[in-house]
Amino acid sequence: MIDKIKEANKIAVERILKSKPVLVGIGRAIEVIPGMDDNTILHAGPPISWDRMCGPMKGAIAGALIYEGRAESYKDAVKLAESGEIKFEPCHHHSTVGPMTGVVSPSMPVFIIENETYGNRAFCTMNEGLGKVLRFGAYSEDVIERLKWMEKTLYPALKEALKIAKIDLKQIIAKALHMGDECHNRNVAATSLFLSEIISLLLCTTLEKKVINDVVRFIKGNPHFFLNLSMPTCKSMADQMAGIEYSTIVTAMARNGVEFGIRISSLGDEWFTAPAPMPKGLYFPGYSEKDANPDLGDSTITETAGLGGFAMAAAPAIVQFTGGSPKDALNATREMREITVTENPSFSIPMLDFRGTPTGIDLLKVVETGITPRINTGIAHKEPGIGQIGAGLVRAPMECFKKAIKRYVEKTGV
Amino acid sequence: MIDKIKEANKIAVERILKSKPVLVGIGRAIEVIPGMDDNTILHAGPPISWDRMCGPMKGAIAGALIYEGRAESYKDAVKLAESGEIKFEPCHHHSTVGPMTGVVSPSMPVFIIENETYGNRAFCTMNEGLGKVLRFGAYSEDVIERLKWMEKTLYPALKEALKIAKIDLKQIIAKALHMGDECHNRNVAATSLFLSEIISLLLCTTLEKKVINDVVRFIKGNPHFFLNLSMPTCKSMADQMAGIEYSTIVTAMARNGVEFGIRISSLGDEWFTAPAPMPKGLYFPGYSEKDANPDLGDSTITETAGLGGFAMAAAPAIVQFTGGSPKDALNATREMREITVTENPSFSIPMLDFRGTPTGIDLLKVVETGITPRINTGIAHKEPGIGQIGAGLVRAPMECFKKAIKRYVEKTGV
Numbered sequence: 148m149i150d151k152i153k154e155a156n157k158i159a160v161e162r163i164l165k166s167k168p169v170l171v172g173i174g175r176a177i178e179v180i181p182g183m184d185d186n187t188i189l190h191a192g193p194p195i196s197w198d199r200m201c202g203p204m205k206g207a208i209a210g211a212l213i214y215e216g217r218a219e220s221y222k223d224a225v226k227l228a229e230s231g232e233i234k235f236e237p238c239h240h241h242s243t244v245g246p247m248t249g250v251v252s253p254s255m256p257v258f259i260i261e262n263e264t265y266g267n268r269a270f271c272t273m274n275e276g277l278g279k280v281l282r283f284g285a286y287s288e289d290v291i292e293r294l295k296w297m298e299k300t301l302y303p304a305l306k307e308a309l310k311i312a313k314i315d316l317k318q319i320i321a322k323a324l325h326m327g328d329e330c331h332n333r334n335v336a337a338t339s340l341f342l343s344e345i346i347s348l349l350l351c352t353t354l355e356k357k358v359i360n361d362v363v364r365f366i367k368g369n370p371h372f373f374l375n376l377s378m379p380t381c382k383s384m385a386d387q388m389a390g391i392e393y394s395t396i397v398t399a400m401a402r403n404g405v406e407f408g409i410r411i412s413s414l415g416d417e418w419f420t421a422p423a424p425m426p427k428g429l430y431f432p433g434y435s436e437k438d439a440n441p442d443l444g445d446s447t448i449t450e451t452a453g454l455g456g457f458a459m460a461a462a463p464a465i466v467q468f469t470g471g472s473p474k475d476a477l478n479a480t481r482e483m484r485e486i487t488v489t490e491n492p493s494f495s496i497p498m499l500d501f502r503g504t505p506t507g508i509d510l511l512k513v514v515e516t517g518i519t520p521r522i523n524t525g526i527a528h529k530e531p532g533i534g535q536i537g538a539g540l541v542r543a544p545m546e547c548f549k550k551a552i553k554r555y556v557e558k559t560g561v
Numbered sequence: 562m563i564d565k566i567k568e569a570n571k572i573a574v575e576r577i578l579k580s581k582p583v584l585v586g587i588g589r590a591i592e593v594i595p596g597m598d599d600n601t602i603l604h605a606g607p608p609i610s611w612d613r614m615c616g617p618m619k620g621a622i623a624g625a626l627i628y629e630g631r632a633e634s635y636k637d638a639v640k641l642a643e644s645g646e647i648k649f650e651p652c653h654h655h656s657t658v659g660p661m662t663g664v665v666s667p668s669m670p671v672f673i674i675e676n677e678t679y680g681n682r683a684f685c686t687m688n689e690g691l692g693k694v695l696r697f698g699a700y701s702e703d704v705i706e707r708l709k710w711m712e713k714t715l716y717p718a719l720k721e722a723l724k725i726a727k728i729d730l731k732q733i734i735a736k737a738l739h740m741g742d743e744c745h746n747r748n749v750a751a752t753s754l755f756l757s758e759i760i761s762l763l764l765c766t767t768l769e770k771k772v773i774n775d776v777v778r779f780i781k782g783n784p785h786f787f788l789n790l791s792m793p794t795c796k797s798m799a800d801q802m803a804g805i806e807y808s809t810i811v812t813a814m815a816r817n818g819v820e821f822g823i824r825i826s827s828l829g830d831e832w833f834t835a836p837a838p839m840p841k842g843l844y845f846p847g848y849s850e851k852d853a854n855p856d857l858g859d860s861t862i863t864e865t866a867g868l869g870g871f872a873m874a875a876a877p878a879i880v881q882f883t884g885g886s887p888k889d890a891l892n893a894t895r896e897m898r899e900i901t902v903t904e905n906p907s908f909s910i911p912m913l914d915f916r917g918t919p920t921g922i923d924l925l926k927v928v929e930t931g932i933t934p935r936i937n938t939g940i941a942h943k944e945p946g947i948g949q950i951g952a953g954l955v956r957a958p959m960e961c962f963k964k965a966i967k968r969y970v971e972k973t974g975v
Contacts, residue, residue, distance in 0.1 A: 325878040326750050327740040327911070336740050339753040343781045346760055350774035360764035367757045463911035464739040473912050497741070497877035498887050498912060 148561055152511070155394035159412050160489045160507035162387040163452060167263040168380040170314040173273075173306045177253035180241050180270050184253070188212075189238040191249025191445045192403025193418035197228045197235060201404030201440050203284025206531025207248035208235075210286030214294050215252050221286060221532065239399055240416075243270040244382045244445035246374055247282040247527055247535075248404070255294070256302035258376060260316065262383040269382035273297055273305075274375040276368070278431075278534050283527040284440075285534035304362045308348035314341070316380045319373070320454070321493050324504070329462035330377040331446055331455030332469055332523035332538055337373035342366050378445065381452035388412055388507070395555065396488070397508040400451050400520065400543055404443035404527070409547045411510055414554055421546030426524050428539015429470045440529040442541050447522050453491050453506035456521035456540070457483045461496045461504075468538050469523055479521050480505065486512040486520065510555065513548045562975055566925070569808035573826050574903045574921035576801040577866060581677040582794040584728040587687075587720050591667035594655050594684050598667070602626075603652045605663025605859045606817025607832035611642050611649060615818030615854050617698025620945025621662035622649070624700030628708050629666050635700060635946065653813055654830075656800065657684040658792045658859035661696040661941055661949075662818070669708075670716035672790060674730065676797040683796035687711055687719075688789040690782070692845075692948050697941040698854075699948035711779075718776045722762035728755070730794045733787075734868070735907050738918070743876035744791040745860055745869030746883055746937035746952055751787035756780050792859065795866035802826050802921070809969065810902070811922040814861035814934065814957055818854050818941070823961045825924055828968055835960030840938050842953015843884045854943040856955050861936050867905050867920035870935035870954070871897045875910045875918075883937055883952050893935050894919065900926040900934065924969065927962045 177183050188208055190200075200208070209224035212233075218224035227233060238245045245251055257270040272282075275293055279285040319340045326336030342363065349359045366372050389398040394412035401408055408418035423441035430436070449455035459465070460480035463473035480496065483505040490503030508520055519542040526537040555561070591597050602622055604614075614622070623638035626647075632638035641647060652659045659665055671684040686696075689707055693699040733754045740750030756777065763773045780786050803812040808826035815822055822832035837855035844850070863869035873879070874894035877887035891912065897919040898904070904917030922934055933956040940951040969975070 322749075325741055335736075336750060336753070339750070339757055342760075343753055343756055343777075346756075347774060347777055347781065350770050350777065356764045356770060356773075359770075360761060363757075363761055363764065367761065466911070467915075473914060497880070500887060501881075 151393045152395055155391050155413065156396050156488050156507065156509060159388040159391050159394045159396040163384045163506060164489070164491055164493070165264050166384040166387060168260050168316045168383045169263050170258060170309065170316055170376060171261045172259045172309045173256055173302060174259060176251050176255045176257050179257060179259055180243055182241050186232060187234045187236060187253065189236055189241055189243055189245065189249065189251040190403060191238060191245050191247065191443060192401040193406055193408030193420050194237050195403045195405060199405055201443065202529045202531045203440050203443065203527040204248045204404050206284030206286050207250040207281050209531065210281045210290055211250050211252035213286060214291050215254055238445055239401055242268060242382070242386065244378045244448050245272060245282065246378060246446045247444040247525055248284055249445050250281065254298065256298055258379055260379040260383045262387060265387050267383060267386055269379040269386065271375045271379035273301065274369060274372045277371060280534055283525070283534040284531050286532055300358060301362055301365060304349060304354055304358055305345065307352040307354060308345055311348045311351050314344050316376055317493060320377065320380065324458060324461040324494055325497055327462050327464050329455055329458040329465060329523065331374070331449040332525065333462045333465040334373035334377060335370045337377065338366065338370050341373050341376065374446065377454065378448050381448045381454060385448055385451045393559065395510040397451055397510060400447040401445045402442045402447065404440050407442060407544050407547055409543065409551060411551050411555065414551065414558065417554065419547045419551040419554065421544040424541050424544055426526050426539035426541040427470065428526055428537050429468065430526070430537035434528070434536035438528050438536055440527045442524060443527055444524065446524065450520055450522050451508065453494060453504040455523050458494065458496065458504045459521070459523070460499050465523065469540050471540060482518060483521060485516050486518050510548055510551055514552050519543045519545050519548070565807045566809055569805050569827065570810050570902050570921065570923060573802040573805050573808045573810040577798045577920060578903070578905055578907070579678050580798040580801060582674050582730045582797045583677050584672060584723065584730055584790060585675045586673045586723045587670055587716060588673060590665050590669045590671050593671060593673055594657055596655050600646060601648045601650060601667065603650055603655055603657055603659065603663065603665040604817060605652060605659050605661065605857060606815045607820055607822030607834050608651050609817045609819060613819055615857065616943045616945045617854050617857065617941040618662045618818050620698030620700050621664040621695050623945065624695045624704055625664050625666035627700060628705050629668055652859055653815055656682060656796070658796045658862050659686060659696065660788055660792060660860045661858040661939055662698055663859050664695065668712065670712055672793055674793040674797045676801060679801050681797060681800055683793040683800065685789045685793035687715065688783060688786045691785060694948055697939070697948040698945050700946055714772060715776055715779060718763060718768055718772055719759065721766040721768060722759055725762045725765050728758050730790055731907060734791065734794065738872060738875040738908055739911055741876050741878050743869055743872040743879060743937065745788070745863040746939065747876045747879040748787035748791060749784045751791065752780065752784050755787050755790065788860065791868065792862050795862045795868060799862055799865045807973065809924040811865055811924060814865050815859045816856045816861065818857035821856060821958050821961055823957065823965060825965050825969065828965065828972065831968065833961045833965040833968065835958040838955050838958055840940050840953035840955040841884065842940055842951050843882065844940070844951035848942070848950035852942050852950055854941045856938060857941055858938065860938065864934050864936050865922065867908060867918040869937050872908065872910065872918045873935070873937070874913050879937065883954050885954060896932060897935060899930050900932050924962055924965055928966050933957045933959050933962070
């Protein structure tokens, strides 16, 4: 039996190593995301009903309904959300991932990532920046205005550019790991490299220089821009690990701000959940842990694919943003080797003698060692309407893994 | 006396720490470099006459004379060089630095860096790329053509862009040190950050999109582009340390391919020289140490200002280009603390707990400890006309420091 598991896990991680994620285009959510319709709103994490959602998720959904022209105020939006007219579904159920609240509404433009090796696609909205932004639960006029600018200016420009050529995201991530990013909470280098690629394409379009410059300034002004490309890149790879009989590899980790959920390759679409933990981190001036919402977002797809907390050793500078020391960063990656089945040679870390990032979290190893996956994360205010208040570190709760192994035993009879 | 020296050295390094180097413009060498005229050609390192120059320097000078339209072939150029009509002078004598052969001829466009704190300027040509390029001694038709393209397209475009705004180079270097560069032999991040800055300016000019795209592609295609900005940045800072009575700080290290020379703050313009050492490194396919020219170039100005070999710990990925291990990279920076008088808080290294790069090489400490400055470098073929064949590591020869301390004792009577 152990051989069967090992073989299954080997197949799973080989798929991630062979993946070739590429940015192929950009489209409106309703037009490109499978199963999306006018009354669907996607959110981060495992399934959750409106009444159980956390503050920032309610805020972001209200914002999305205002953005869509379906509500005029938070109160209005809450009424509509409560009416049952809107379906709330996890991003993960639609080949999509979203940072923090992960809210995707029908008109929002989304990146289309194709895993060229296998042909599957993954989707993600565009990153708005830090602070008072929709994904952290803010919904004020300026938030909506920014989203409208992104829809009317940024989206059509990038769409034109991507008609000219695709962008190899695996290569950007590989380079960024040699440039101090871990591609979850630090995307400074990846954003800069992406900007170099997209600018060459933008300059080949018929767009006016003024428009191109607005786009350049927006991307340049947001060092987290690449997060929303890193995430669907990882989703397009991780999805290929799913559905392999006997495999104990974790194929998704995601949080809705109330629960943390994981999925296991051989256990289908089931989520194994536990209460979302509270991140430890650094807060923006004026905020503290008492303002913080529990852990939130699909961005843990990066850790699932061997980046983020698993690639911390590549990004010692991140500790200024998340807390901890550079030595902790090295040790975080080393520790994650204990619970993974391989290393990704395409994603190497110079400071660890160019060894690859630990890849393929093995449910069995997590339970055996008692070591849970390390995660870098942003921190949202627990009330709707405020936004990001910090960034920090957290671990996936052991309870998810315990529930999963119980089901695995039930299913396989081991 | 020791107090006088300490005080003098403190003043010297404070000047480097307070410096604010900014890219203010770009101009033709003859129009902006002080003391340049139609018959002057500048070269790297301490002074050297034509007959004693190494192969690559002769090749680069021949290339420059062809580029200037003063010769049609290498043979022609040699004849002119031998005639005595051309004056050969060190870049360093004209507030200028040049990588490898460092050749600057009158029509070449040069960056103008201003140290805003003190008002002094430094100059450097634009980087052509790797391999078969003038600065490594190549002079074939394609080399000259590229230089002409740089003069006719790249130069006027950048000139227009820089009329709109200056670019803060200290900030770019500070960021790049958090992104895996040491800003001598690895400038991947700094080049990407510079590109982000210049593109925003280019898009505000009246230049055609096609021209802007050609410029973007050229810069993007050459990860060493920023070297020729890092060097004059360092020159503009290091020059401020010169001429302080009693100071034993090294204000320049430079090689002409035959000799390695240093200058000391309190010892005026005198060069203290020793035979240029042979770098140890990694060679491009088909070449080996027997093809290599001894150490060459003014790029050691980066080490003089606390970057390059002194900031190795920031750039573990560089060992793929220069040889050595990531641990060696950490230790290189640690070792350089032994021979410097301060650390530069603006240039911090995450992996060393954000301590600043070792700054201000003290002649006394070098002689006392027997530890000589570490240098990252490119390797040129020893014959003219070939170009770069590798990159590696080298140390400044102790003999220079011994000569300098002898003169220091003579002068001060200590």
